[in-house]
Amino acid sequence: MREQWNNKLGFLLAAIGSAVGLGNIWRFPYVAGTNGGGAFLIPYFFAIVTAGIPILILEYTMGKTYHGGAPVTLARMNKKFEILGWFQTMVAFVISTYYVAIIVWTLKYLQFSLTLEWGDDPTGFFLNFLGATDSASNLGGIQMNLLFPFLIVWAIVAFIMYKGVRHGIEVVCRVTLPILMLLIVLLVIRGITLPGAVDGLNYLFQPDWSALKKPGVWVAAYGQIFFSLSIGFAIMVSYASYLPKKTDVVNSACITATANHGFEVFTAIGIFGIVGFMAGQQGVDVAEVAGGGVGLAFMTFPTAINALPAFNALFAICFFGALFIAAITSMISILQAVIASMHDKFNIDHNVATTIVVLPSFLISTIFITGGGLNILDIVDSFVNNLGIVGCGCAEVFLLGWFFKTEKLREEANRYSNFSIGKWWNYALKFVTVFVLGVMIVLNTIDYVCHGYGGFATKDVAIFGWGAILFVIVAGFIFALMKGKDGYRDLDEIAHKEGQ
Incomplete structure (x- = not known):
């Protein structure tokens, strides 16, 4: 019998833990602030209704009904769809290789928080801490100060994965998510009570209604939904495959989306309250110090922490502790998507499947703790998110919307x-979501082809950006063509097991 969650709450906590990741904490505030502020919430909520929740319902229903990871589930829907499931799985695998590096940095910064070790120049400290080189192709060797925390993080992650869905992932999410919420609540309370916080919140929420006329703002809203909900790259299909048949997936999808996006907005309030305070201390506009991604987490926020009038170390621990928990719960969901795919098609033992996935991910991830790791991560992350995830999501809703009876x-x-x-769900998937994601893919591809990425050398973008996409495609084809267990596409097998 297939392993199942202990109960619906366990599944919801795991799904929320997957969705609540680094993108919620360091991406949403910047995206909202630079795309119309409060006006951005209109396309953002429109995207939740027309794409986020519908695709969550779709993936929960797929996983629960067809009882498999993404490749096997799609193969059971139509054997020609299996290749898409492997593309999604390989996207998840690539993400697992660099996501762990960010967890390593976060773990070290938890340690640094005790004494505010980054000093008066957090940016210089961060780059020196990573031993950052001048290009992605200049690796500079493994940074020995990162090796021990790297091994610790992998040991933690591997232990959870070997424990399985019920005794590993579910237990971890039950314990860590309440802690995560407590840490974020403390940050938000501190953030909104600081002098100058209103300037940060104005930057975040003051509406620029003219932004709604810009197609890029609507595209950014859909992109944020995809990046923050863990949809389109095998995770939610995998998680839902461990649900009992009679689970309410519509309600579950609404709860997951509401919790995730509520957390997103709530966290942004605390972060930009503190950033607004920092801008006031420096006598500059919030726009000059506001940022997103790695820069916000490891450069801007430590600078803001330094400026706090009291309890600096405590709030540094809250911030990096929240980052660590959010990253761990997302990382284990990413790996589980790949493990489920291997287990389901090839009918191998859970521990064997875990080893097959974890070992190569561990070996490849060492490149991200070299001196070139930060630059490599930047390139790979951009291509995998903007082409890999969005491309897989677009292909999923297109194939199922037009070539399967939704x-x-x-x-x-x-x-x-x-x-x-209602039937609006069918039309949202078939027309609205396909159109918007299709536009995103076209725009992103044209941008990368014509302008490269981030000022990086063409060679580096070709190797690590387009190379990552090529790996996803080639590896996806290889796994799709490999022979699986007899009957892995056969729904009669499911019916037989459920009748036992």
């Missing part, structure tokens, strides 16, 4: 749900 999935989703979704 009405069948809608009926299955409604069968055990407290409230039903």
Whole structure:
């Protein structure tokens, strides 16, 4: 029998833990602030309704109904769809190789928080801490100060993965998510009570209604939904495959999305309250110090922490502790998506599947603790997110919307749900989401082809950016062509097991 969550709450906590990741903490505030502020919330909520929740319902229904990771689930829907499942799985695998590096940095910064070791120049300290070289192709060797925390993080992650879904992932999420919320609440309370906080919140939420006329703002809203909900790259299909048949997936999808996006907005309030205070201390506009991604977490925020009038170390620990928990719960979901795919197609023992996934991810991830690791991570992350995840998500809704009876999935989703979704769901997937994601793919591809990325050398972008996409495609084809267990596409096998 397939392993199952202990109960619906365990599944929801795991799904929320996956969705609540680094993108919620360091990406959403910057995206919102630079795309119309408060006006951005209109396309943002529109994207939640037309893409976020519908795709969550779709993936929960797929996983629960067809009882498999993304490749096997899609193969059971139509054997020609299996290749897409492997593309999604390989995207997750690539993300796992660099995501761990960010967890390593966060773990070290938890240690640095005790004494505010980054001093008066957090930017210089961070680059020196990483031994950052001048280019992605200049590796500079493994940074020995990162090696021990690197091994610790992998030991923690591997231990959780070997424990499995019920005794590993679910237990970790039950324990860590309440702690995460407590840390964020402390940060938000501190952030909004600081002098100058209102300037940061104005930057974040003051509406620029003219931004709604810009197509790029709407594209950014859909991009944020994809990046923050863990949809489109095998995770939620995998998690839902461990659900009992009679689980309410519509309600579950709404709870997951609401919790994730509520956390996103709530966290942004605390972060930009503190950033507004920092801007006031420096006598500059918030726009000059506000940023996103790695820069916000490891450069801007430590600078803001230094400026706090009291309890600096405590709030540094809250911030980096929250980052660490969010990253760990996302990392284990990413790996589980790959492990489930291997286990389901090839019918191998869980521990064997875990080793097959964790070992190569561990070996490849060592490149991200070299001197060139920061630059490599920047390039790979951009390409995998903007082309890999969005491309897989677009292909998923296109294939299922146009070449599979989504009405069948809608009926299955409604069968055990407290409230039903109407036929608008079919049209949202078939037209709105496909169109917007298609536009995103075209725009992103043109931008990368014509302008490269981030000022990096063409060679580096070719190797680590386009190379990552090529790896996803080639590896996806290889796994799709490999022979799996007999009957892995056969739904009769599921019916037989459920009848036992």
